[in-house]
Amino acid sequence: MLELLLNVGMLAQVDAGGEESGGDLVTTQIAPFESSLLLPPPVTTNASSTDVPFQFALWIGAATLLLIIGVMLYFGIRYRRRSPDQKPRQSAANDVVLQFAWTVIPFVLFMDLFYVGFRGFMDVSHVPSNAMEISVGVADSKWSFTYPDGHIDEALHVPVNKPVKLTMESDESIHSLSIPAFRLKRDVLPDKSTTAWFEATQPGEYLAMCARYCGAAHSGHWAWVVVHEQDEFEAWQEQAGGLFNRLSIEEVGEVMYTRYICNTCHSLDGTKKVGPSFKGIFGRETTLTGGLKITADEKYIRDSVLDPQAAVVEGYPPAMPAYKGQIKDRELQAIIEYLKTLQQHPALLICRFP
Numbered sequence: 001m002l003e004l005l006l007n008v009g010m011l012a013q014v015d016a017g018g019e020e021s022g023g024d025l026v027t028t029q030i031a032p033f034e035s036s037l038l039l040p041p042p043v044t045t046n047a048s049s050t051d052v053p054f055q056f057a058l059w060i061g062a063a064t065l066l067l068i069i070g071v072m073l074y075f076g077i078r079y080r081r082r083s084p085d086q087k088p089r090q091s092a093a094n095d096v097v098l099q100f101a102w103t104v105i106p107f108v109l110f111m112d113l114f115y116v117g118f119r120g121f122m123d124v125s126h127v128p129s130n131a132m133e134i135s136v137g138v139a140d141s142k143w144s145f146t147y148p149d150g151h152i153d154e155a156l157h158v159p160v161n162k163p164v165k166l167t168m169e170s171d172e173s174i175h176s177l178s179i180p181a182f183r184l185k186r187d188v189l190p191d192k193s194t195t196a197w198f199e200a201t202q203p204g205e206y207l208a209m210c211a212r213y214c215g216a217a218h219s220g221h222w223a224w225v226v227v228h229e230q231d232e233f234e235a236w237q238e239q240a241g242g243l244f245n246r247l248s249i250e251e252v253g254e255v256m257y258t259r260y261i262c263n264t265c266h267s268l269d270g271t272k273k274v275g276p277s278f279k280g281i282f283g284r285e286t287t288l289t290g291g292l293k294i295t296a297d298e299k300y301i302r303d304s305v306l307d308p309q310a311a312v313v314e315g316y317p318p319a320m321p322a323y324k325g326q327i328k329d330r331e332l333q334a335i336i337e338y339l340k341t342l343q344q345h346p347a348l349l350i351c352r353f354p
């Protein structure tokens with residue numbers, strides 16, 4: 001019965017639609033909670049610290065409710081007043097057995113609840129010493145997760161079967177990090193750091209939400225939690241953060257040039273493809289559709305990538321996709337640094353900027 005109820009309509013594990021994190025995931029964000037009756041299936045080692053007391057209190061409460069309402073209805077009918085002048089009969093003055101029962105039974109039940117609750121509390125309070133540390137920040141109702149290697153991500157990526165400690169602090173308002181499948185919820189406060197920890201037991205994608213009404217953007221204040229197999233996690237770390245540690249910023253830019261498929265439309269050797277070649281782009285004078293002449297500086301390149309339609313190069317179709325929201329700021333910066341290295345005639349540049 002309990003199992004059955006626990007499993008009705010629970011779909012915590014959501015399909016991210018094959019997108020990598022940061023992609024267009026909005027369509028799936030509501031689905032997992034539409035039909036869940038109680039909580040999604042637990043996927044952490046200490047989820048039972050929450051589930052056991054919760055289920056205990058829920059079912060004891062439900063049974064007590066039914067018992068009281070049942071007895072009340074039964075007595076209401078059985079001992080109803082049958083004629084207008086009927087007088088109540090005197091009831092027994094004292095029933096020691098009954099009084100003993102209604103004192104001892106609840107006492108035992110409540111002490112049980114205290115015991116499991118307290119043990120669970122100790123469990124979630126005590127962070128294992130080998131936990132990996134990730135710091136959690138909030139700005140403008142957006143979660144950000146900073147990994148040990150300095151990488152900052154908008155999704156929480158963790159390895160399976162490894163304790164993870166979250167150290168959390170927010171911007172100016174109060175938020176609360178809630179990951180229902182982990183049975184984890186902790187307030188995130190300004191000017192005071194809070195901690196939480198978990199050890200995920202099942203690879204998959206889960207939702208992290210904000211459980212405090214934090215302002216107009218509250219409904220959009222959520223993030224993906226991705227639990228990886230250990231090797232997959234290392235691969236992710238390498239791909240996400242490792243590059244910046246291992247390579248110079250120009251080299252990272254070169255990687256991003258292909259990762260963000262700039263290379264399909266822009267050549268490096270001066271050949272015209274769908275878009276102008278990147279050869280010598282930095283500091284180049286460009287004529288825009290409409291006749292405006294512009295010198296390609298850092299701001300122009302940045303704007304061209306984030307919002308290409310705002311300034312279209314003369315003689316080219318407005319065919320470039322907007323990268324706004326797709327590319328991370330430091331990745332774009334890396335591309336710019338890389339483009340700076342593609343100068344055709346460095347000497348000419350110096351002449352132009354005396």
Ligand code: HEC
Pocket residue numbers: 257260261262263264265266274275276281286296300301304305308309311312313316317318319320321323335
């Ligand atoms: C689908 C093809 C396509 C892709 C992919 C693409 N671009 Fe473009 N890009 C264009 C076209 C076409 C233009 C010229 C029209 C315009 O300015 O929008 C252009 C223009 C530009 C310009 C201005 C060039 C100049 O000479 O002033 C920059 C800078 C630029 N792209 C950077 C990038 C970067 C960086 C990437 C990868 C992150 C990228 N583009 C990906 C098609 C593309």
Ligand SMILES: [Cu+2]
Pocket residue numbers: 141174175176210211212213214218221
């Ligand atoms: Cu919030």
